[in-house]
Amino acid sequence: MLQIWALPGIPEVTSGTDLVGVISDAVLASGAALEEGDILVVTSKIVSKAEGRFVEASDREDAITAETVRVVATRTTPNGSTTRIVENRLGMVSAAAGVDASNTPQGTVLLLPVDPDASARALAAGLRERLGIRLGVLISDTLGRAWREGQTDCAIGAAGVEVIDDLRGQTDADGRPLVVSMPCVGDELASAADLVKGKAAGLPVAVIRGRADLVGSLDLPGARSIIRPAERDMFRLGADEAYAEGFAAGAAAGGASAAGGAGAGGDPAADADPARDGS
The missing domain is CATH 3.90.1660.10 (CofE-like domain)
Structure with missing residues (x-):
């Protein structure tokens, strides 16, 4: 069973705030002890504030x-x-x-934090040591989505959490092979946590329980691994920008072709008729 709740008691964060200490104190004060395999989702804003960004x-x-x-x-x-x-x-x-x-x-x-994955690792390592349990940390931020209205929270930093559940090579319920199925569980967890954190409730940290199967070593790939490499991005530009770039490239190619066909004297007919070479 999946359980998600906001962690109360996080004070206003300023430059230099010890987030490990603040979150640990909030956990102890809440009376709801964290368990092995819990995942903390921390809003990027308090990480940036603590880092003096x-x-x-x-x-x-x-x-x-x-x-x-x-x-x-x-x-x-x-x-x-x-x-x-x-x-x-x-x-x-x-x-x-x-x-x-x-x-x-x-x-x-x-x-944004200088390196959200590094920030997540520092938080996870400190909280694991302070609380004596293995937990994961996601740092979330609000992003829009192509082709869809509204925004949702996504994982921009991660430590000790599998962010991609790679199902390729497995089979579905009917025995058919899964070829492209790679749920981005990091983003799914970040979005689910936002349902209890809200945007103006003063609750920047949420706890997710029930996905201990995703929690592991701090050496797991971070949220940077979610970003699709440029060479595989089919939509690198907006439609207007792509049109303008293509139009400019076509005009340049057409101009170069015309210049090349004009010959040294600029007369295309001279290149087509050897009898007009001046001999």
Whole structure:
């Protein structure tokens, strides 16, 4: 049976907060002891705050630009604002590069953790030592989805948790081989945890019990392994951007072909008629 609940008692997190200590204290104060194989889902915002990922920015757009590696799509809304879907330095494709301006001091924005997988490993190692049990840690953030409205929480950092349940090579209930089935359980768990954490309830940590089969070594692949490599990404650009890129490439190729066929004197007919070579 799967059980999910929010962990109460997490105070306001600031730069330098000891998250291992804060979460451990909240666990002990709650009276609901964690068990072997439990999974903690921690909102990325408190990890970023503890790591001091605040940046002074009067203009959030400047911070987004600084975090952007590649622009995927840009759209201007009817009210004149611009939405940018970009790849950030972590390889994640998301709106605004993960830069967050909500619940931060005036004149600042909050960036994602430097290395969410490393942050998750530090949390998991510290909590395992402090609480004396083997548990897993996921760090979650809210992302949009292509072709679907709304957002959902996904795993951007992971430690001690299988994030992909690779079923390829097994068979379904009718004995047919599974060829492509790879449920992203890391994202599924992060999304399920958000149902009890909420966005404005002050509950940034959730506990998931009932999937101890996914909990293992801290050397398991982290959430970075969920990101699809660029060479296998069939939708690297937005539709408008892909059209513009293809049009520009076609125009350049057409121009080069025309220039090459014009001959040294720029007269295509001269290349076609040897009798006009001037002899």
